[in-house]
Amino acid sequence: MITENSAPVNKHFVRQIIEADIAAGRNGGRVVTRFPPEPNGYLHIGHAKAICIDFGMAQEYGGRCHLRMDDTNPAKEEMEYINAIQEDVRWLGFDWGAHFYHASDYFEGMYAFAEKLIERGKAYVCAVPQDDWKDYRGVPTRPGKESPWRNRPVTESRDLFRRMKAGEFKEGELCLRAKIDMASPNIHLRDPVIYRILHAEHPHTGNKWCVYPMYDFAHPLEDAFEGVTHSLCSIEFEVHRPLYDWVIENLMSIVKSGDAAAVKWFVHDHEKYDGPQQNEFARLDLTFTVMSKRKLLELVENKLVSGWDDPRMPTLCGLRRRGYTPVAIRNFVETVGVTKFNSLTEVALLEHCIREDLNKTALRRMAVLKPLKVTIENAENLPATVAAQNNPEDPVAGTRQIPFSHELLIEAEDFMEVPPPKYFRLTPGGSVRIRNAGFLTCTRVEKDAVGAVTNVVCRWSPPTAELKVKGTIHWVSAPHAKPVTVRLYDRLFTVPEPDGQELDFKTFLNPHSLEQVTAFAEPAVAEAKRGEKFQFERVAYFVADVHDSQPGAPVFNHTVTLKDTWAKAEKAKKH
């Protein structure tokens, strides 16, 4: 069980419902949940919330959670996604054990149940063309009217349904409708389509079927067949719940009638099983990004990002490549909470969560992104190497030796000829501590033809020198420095809500969301393994890219910047 938070558990409404159900002995006190993605895209941070809730509730209450591909629409679904989804869920830290399913596993049972509905007068084959159905369905404020086929004989419907399955009709020619209530104020109850004809190859069942169940019909059956007790989904399905319940009631009434065939549809727990119940919670939404699969696909297809796993994407594979950890994401989801309120969470909270984790775990290294040469004039007694802690937050991480020399590179912004007030770094005549290696006092500077500083000449003092300085800067030894490719990422969009604006969301793409530079790093950095995470001290957290890093030549992706109160104050001054 995952318990990285020692904070008291927030008894959100889903936990309360589950605890009440256990107390009441519903479903024999079992808790079975499921995470049911449609394999038509990659999982994103919004799905992470659903995954943490679905798997988390099962873990907490001693139950199990199924991973189920909701593959009822072969026109949109692909194997690529089915594989990626499993990888992402596993990476997030969850385990479905043997409980990996496909909705398509139950097509036989769903079909048989549909026939039972026909026989019970609860469903009929309808020939009203799709375009005409708008008139029959009516509008929310006005009731619909009944299909002319609504009361056709049971035998006729059953025969037509069988011929639909046999492939005798074209797509759209006929469909199977549940016979419920055309006057219902809930549109979903106005004789919804439960089976449609689709002549498409299915990624899992191939060409076996040409009739496919609709979500509203299939989902409750999938849940019931698997013995799911709590079917947790997002709030847009709230208005579907009466239909969900209608399907379940009809199913359970057939089961309770002792129909031997019906029992075979169940793969789990049909004994002492009261049936599943649907409960809805609000989706996760984040600032400075988009969350719909359609829009993410648009970014990928238009090559506005390098792919689904571009480190700027809010996809789980993108976040993983960016250097985010499962722990950080799980903590983030727990912090955001579970309610029915449509909220917009600031991306700053996500960034806080990854900093919190990486601060504890990432090894420290030194690297200079924009170098400025420093020459030490008193080069006689310099140490060849200096020792540094790998992680001041974690003594167990040990220490390392860093080569030192009379030629250093420092960050260009760590030297200023004419410093502003409270600038604690290197200035002409001033002193500064250099991390792990004593002090530098600037004696003079060399400039090029246009007056730019090209070399800062300094006197070095050992760490034992009692120099009073207010700042510490990072450095690398120039002759030992390893050039490494560093990709600096920023937010993908320039506005907090790129969605829902008058202009297209792509208008707000941040043109500076990726900047590639060559940084100069201490030698240890060149040995970084793919996926290894570091803090380049005073700069940011980075991860060695899993795709583009080569042995001895890592490529670093910027994960999240360190907090920088100096930069913030300077920025505030300008505005």
Next chain:
RNA sequence: UGCCGGAUGGUGUAAUGGUAGCACAACAGACUCUGGAUCUGUUUGUCUAGGUUCAAGUCCUAGUCCGGCAGCCA
């Protein structure tokens, strides 16, 4: 203006009739061989109007505003 939800600081969330708390953000300070981390403090909130009650964010009534629903998508 049909039906279903929802409304607590800038953001997210807690308080289940009894002191409106926590986290992020912002701001100020302490400390610091990372202007990081850590620590301390400050600012900012119950949608409105009535009612019930000794006591209302919570219960009741009426409004206001926001979200969702009219695919043979999920």
